[in-house]
Amino acid sequence: MTDDRMQRYSEIIIEHSQFPRHHGPIENPTHQGQGENPFCGDRVKLQFVVNHEGKIEQAGVESVGCAISIASASLLASHLQGLGLQEAETLFEQVRAAIISGADETPDEKLGELAALAFAGRYPSRVKCATLPWHVLKHALDGDETVATTE
Numbered sequence: 001m002t003d004d005r006m007q008r009y010s011e012i013i014i015e016h017s018q019f020p021r022h023h024g025p026i027e028n029p030t031h032q033g034q035g036e037n038p039f040c041g042d043r044v045k046l047q048f049v050v051n052h053e054g055k056i057e058q059a060g061v062e063s064v065g066c067a068i069s070i071a072s073a074s075l076l077a078s079h080l081q082g083l084g085l086q087e088a089e090t091l092f093e094q095v096r097a098a099i100i101s102g103a104d105e106t107p108d109e110k111l112g113e114l115a116a117l118a119f120a121g122r123y124p125s126r127v128k129c130a131t132l133p134w135h136v137l138k139h140a141l142d143g144d145e146t147v148a149t150t151e
Helices: 003-018 067-080 085-100 109-122 124-142
Strands: 031-037 042-050 056-064
Touching: 003 067, 003 109, 031 124, 042 067, 042 124, 056 067, 067 085, 067 109, 067 124, 085 109, 085 124, 109 124
Parallel strands: none
Antiparallel strands: 031 042, 042 056
């Protein structure tokens, strides 16, 4: 990864952690999930509304924790809107893979600003922070009401 790209990814993480998008609960969610990492204190609650066409039309996230976890939750909520459920599932797989392999590979450019989360993969202690919101998404998509973890 080039220094310029790492700088850009760092800026995206900082921006989303300081000014999270779609932060807060939404009314009448059709899907929701929550997760926590009890070892570091990161907590995420995700809600979204799927319309009659099967597309996510609104998403909201409430997150508490480190900058990477908050940024990841913000990026997640920002990119859900307009996706179908299968597309959201595919996005989960792509972003999770980018984070986990982030230290070894250049992230797929098709991910756009979500590729910034691969930056966290360079720091093994931060992988769980970055992936927690995405595990919450997977739980919400599956209708799994248990608390998602990264363990």
